[in-house]
Amino acid sequence: MSQNDTQTTGGAPMTMIQALRSAMDVMLERDENVVAFGQDVGYFGGVFRCTDGLQAKYGKQRVFDAPISESGIAGAAIGMAAYGLRPVAEIQFADYIYPAYDQIVSEAARLRYRSGGMFSAPLVFRTPCGGGIYGGQTHSQSPEAIFAHVAGLRTVMPSNPYDAKGLLIASIENDDPVIFLEPKRLYNGPFDGHHDRPVTAWSKHADNVVPEGYYTVPLDKAAVVREGKAVTILTYGTTVWVAQAAAEDAGIDAEVIDLRSLWPLDLDAIVASVKKTGRCIVLHEATRTCGFGAELVALVQEHCFYHLEAPVERVTGWDTPYPHAQEWDYFPGPARVIDAMHRVLED
Amino acid sequence: MSSSPNPAVTDPLRLHVPEPSARPGEATDFSYLQLSPAGAVDKPALDVTASQTTPLTTQLVRVLDDNGDAVGPWAADIDDEVLRQAMHAMLKTRAYDARMLIAQRQKKTSFYIQCLGEEAIAVGQTLALREGDMQFPTYRQQGILITKGVSLVDMMCQVLSNAADPLKGRQLPIMYSYKDAGFFSISGNLTTQYIQAVGWAMASAIKGDTKIATAWVGDGATAEGDFHAALVFGHVYRAPVILNVVNNQWAISTFQAIAGGENTTFAARGAAYGIPSLRVDGNDLLAVYAVSRWAAERARSNLGATMIEWVTYRAGPHSTSDDPSKYRPADDAQHFPLGDPIERLKAHMIKRGLWSDEQHEQARSEYDAEIARALKEAETHGLLGSDNRPGAADMFNDVYKDMPEHLRRQRQQLGV
Numbered sequence: 148m149s150q151n152d153t154q155t156t157g158g159a160p161m162t163m164i165q166a167l168r169s170a171m172d173v174m175l176e177r178d179e180n181v182v183a184f185g186q187d188v189g190y191f192g193g194v195f196r197c198t199d200g201l202q203a204k205y206g207k208q209r210v211f212d213a214p215i216s217e218s219g220i221a222g223a224a225i226g227m228a229a230y231g232l233r234p235v236a237e238i239q240f241a242d243y244i245y246p247a248y249d250q251i252v253s254e255a256a257r258l259r260y261r262s263g264g265m266f267s268a269p270l271v272f273r274t275p276c277g278g279g280i281y282g283g284q285t286h287s288q289s290p291e292a293i294f295a296h297v298a299g300l301r302t303v304m305p306s307n308p309y310d311a312k313g314l315l316i317a318s319i320e321n322d323d324p325v326i327f328l329e330p331k332r333l334y335n336g337p338f339d340g341h342h343d344r345p346v347t348a349w350s351k352h353a354d355n356v357v358p359e360g361y362y363t364v365p366l367d368k369a370a371v372v373r374e375g376k377a378v379t380i381l382t383y384g385t386t387v388w389v390a391q392a393a394a395e396d397a398g399i400d401a402e403v404i405d406l407r408s409l410w411p412l413d414l415d416a417i418v419a420s421v422k423k424t425g426r427c428i429v430l431h432e433a434t435r436t437c438g439f440g441a442e443l444v445a446l447v448q449e450h451c452f453y454h455l456e457a458p459v460e461r462v463t464g465w466d467t468p469y470p471h472a473q474e475w476d477y478f479p480g481p482a483r484v485i486d487a488m489h490r491v492l493e494d
Numbered sequence: 495m496s497s498s499p500n501p502a503v504t505d506p507l508r509l510h511v512p513e514p515s516a517r518p519g520e521a522t523d524f525s526y527l528q529l530s531p532a533g534a535v536d537k538p539a540l541d542v543t544a545s546q547t548t549p550l551t552t553q554l555v556r557v558l559d560d561n562g563d564a565v566g567p568w569a570a571d572i573d574d575e576v577l578r579q580a581m582h583a584m585l586k587t588r589a590y591d592a593r594m595l596i597a598q599r600q601k602k603t604s605f606y607i608q609c610l611g612e613e614a615i616a617v618g619q620t621l622a623l624r625e626g627d628m629q630f631p632t633y634r635q636q637g638i639l640i641t642k643g644v645s646l647v648d649m650m651c652q653v654l655s656n657a658a659d660p661l662k663g664r665q666l667p668i669m670y671s672y673k674d675a676g677f678f679s680i681s682g683n684l685t686t687q688y689i690q691a692v693g694w695a696m697a698s699a700i701k702g703d704t705k706i707a708t709a710w711v712g713d714g715a716t717a718e719g720d721f722h723a724a725l726v727f728g729h730v731y732r733a734p735v736i737l738n739v740v741n742n743q744w745a746i747s748t749f750q751a752i753a754g755g756e757n758t759t760f761a762a763r764g765a766a767y768g769i770p771s772l773r774v775d776g777n778d779l780l781a782v783y784a785v786s787r788w789a790a791e792r793a794r795s796n797l798g799a800t801m802i803e804w805v806t807y808r809a810g811p812h813s814t815s816d817d818p819s820k821y822r823p824a825d826d827a828q829h830f831p832l833g834d835p836i837e838r839l840k841a842h843m844i845k846r847g848l849w850s851d852e853q854h855e856q857a858r859s860e861y862d863a864e865i866a867r868a869l870k871e872a873e874t875h876g877l878l879g880s881d882n883r884p885g886a887a888d889m890f891n892d893v894y895k896d897m898p899e900h901l902r903r904q905r906q907q908l909g910v
């Protein structure tokens with residue numbers, strides 16, 4: 148379980164879906180300016196059930212269905228945020244966020260800057276991302292790099308229910324626009340890349356406790372999810388679980404860092420770990436070239452060069468569209484991480 | 495009849511690429527505009543349906559006739575004082591544009607955009623709105639700011655990107671932002687603000703507020719996807735918004751037919767989306783004011799969005815980077831059948847005894863002098879490229895609410 152930065156007591160196991168729903172429930176209750184909308188978000192409660200029951204509880208003025216228009220959803224959300232609301236807008240799959248890209252990049256990200264701080268866009272775009280579900284080309288993508296690249300945006304991705312709720316609440320409260328990427332492979336239970344083994348639900352994870360009420364997990368703070376001395380693995384989302392499994396499988400004393408906030412990120416946590424281990428692997432599902440991993444490699448090189456004992460490795464999706472039949476050839480599972488660890492440790 | 499039942503199917507296909515009726519050296523045939531006589535178009539009930547407005551979308555609401563008289567159902571009920579305010583704001587806007595154009599030519603700044611010939615639209619609508627309403631303008635609605643009495647010096651400092659620029663040198667000239675004046679931050683990306691205006695209006699409705707939004711787009715930029723999104727959302731949620739399309743016939747060098755205006759109107763699109771829509775003489779201040787007030791009242795009565803196509807003409811170059819003589823007749827504006835908005839209002843006001851040639855000349859010279867003084871004052875804060883400019887350290891502010899670590903480091907690297 149990750150470092151919890153806000154003291155909370157009590158709670159029960161939740162799936163990531165329930166945790167996200169709970170975050171929105173808490174914020175809809177606490178702040179009358181919070182509204183949630185998107186395709187199928189209202190009456191039906193979302194195609195992944197993340198907004199289940201919220202419309203019934205808060206009414207159609209607060210939680211509502213939207214036309215199938217991502218630029219419309221994003222543009223309307225920006226207008227609402229400029230008015231003073233705190234919209235939590237859902238894009239049904241991260242793969243479908245591109246029609247909203249102009250609104251996100253040209254508008255949400257820059258509104259504060261270009262207006263000299265006069266207007267701002269305190270909003271959250273929630274969107275399910277990532278593969279490992281036989282989602283094929285348009286239900287599996289990890290587009291985080293194209294958002295992390297944009298000045299003015301915050302890009303966040305949780306890897307467990309506790310963080311999902313705490314990070315979502317923190318994102319809704321944050322005054323900057325947040326791209327909140329939810330690895331849908333983790334919605335119902337953790338997934339370590341061993342697709343041939345049965346998956347256990349979040350309820351079966353002894354340490355999965357999510358408080359019912361309000362708490363936050365701060366943005367810009369990474370979590371050391373597995374301490375180790377041999378090699379640092381920098382990762383986020385589903386591959387946080389892959390990295391831990393790889394370390395266990397190979398019996399390697401790897402330190403696994405879950406970045407949680409991709410950008411702005413927790414550089415101190417990264418530098419401290421890599422200086423300690425002297426070796427680093429960057430792991431993500433997204434395609435390699437100009438992926439977010441490239442930025443992580445560059446940062447490690449800049450800040451830890453004299454402590455590095457081996458070249459920094461990247462384990463990522465291949466530079467191809469996400470295929471269907473070749474799901475497990477594409478997805479960076481534990482075996483590829485183990486190979487990388489061996490290479491890095493050889494040097 | 496030929497022997498073949500359908501001879502066309504054997505002919506080779508041809509791509510249709512619309513053209514304006516005239517290019518440089520020729521004379522435009524403005525009959526494509528389909529004008530209605532002043533006073534001829536109905537004033538529908540506030541709760542009119544979109545389909546009931548469909549016939550109106552191919553007509554043209556006009557109040558001022560060729561004699562300068564206000565006629566027809568839209569003529570009633572305009573305060574003399576509103577007309578005076580409008581005249582002053584239009585004259586001031588035109589004087590401001592003229593002076594800033596010169597300032598750009600003198601290389602005091604890099605860029606400027608006039609609204610020559612379109613002054614009535616922004617001015618007239620602004621006068622029909624209330625304090626607290628939010629307008630989502632393009633770069634050609636400076637008339638809003640001038641009507642609202644925003645400081646000219648302040649506006650000029652933005653254009654000059656100098657030390658007193660309220661946007662701290664971060665924005666291209668004319669991309670103003672005035673929250674207190676109900677003027678949303680202008681973006682370089684066309685049409686993005688159109689759907690944002692709808693979202694703002696939805697927010698006002700969600701909160702049970704009484705404020706409305708106005709959205710602005712040019713004819714060319716209606717082709718962007720955000721135009722469609724705004725119409726869909728505006729209709730679906732019955733948002734309290736006025737959706738303005740300023741059809742000035744041109745998008746840089748591109749005639750409005752290439753934006754989809756051939757044999758149709760932009761107002762017709764609004765009606766097709768289920769939004770009551772009107773097509774209005776944009777150079778007729780009285781029509782602008784009356785229709786804007788009607789649309790604002792509809793919005794405030796929870797009757798939803800209204801689309802208005804303003805038929806006007808972009809009399810000046812697109813921007814200071816443009817030369818229209820390369821793509822349209824040099825004297826086109828003089829032949830535009832809806833004339834000049836200031837001249838038309840002037841004739842009407844003189845006829846009503848509200849204005850005179852002397853007052854007109856006096857107001858003009860006073861605004862010229864006021865604007866020259868304002869520019870002189872603005873210049874004391876610096877010109878683009880001078881040392882008197884916003885500090886480099888400020889470049890890193892306002893990217894986020896609080897400056898993150900990486901920007902702090904980058905600012906240090908720059909040594910500021």
Ligand SMILES: Cc1ncc(C[n+]2csc(CCOP(=O)(O)OP(=O)(O)O)c2C)c(N)n1
Pocket residue numbers: 632634682683684711712713714715716742744745746808812
């Ligand atoms: C998304 C986008 N595409 C292209 C441009 C470049 N551009 C700036 S103004 C303009 C013409 C717009 O014409 P119109 O909408 O008719 O408005 P007008 O300038 O006539 O007021 C173009 C193509 C832009 N600013 N944004």
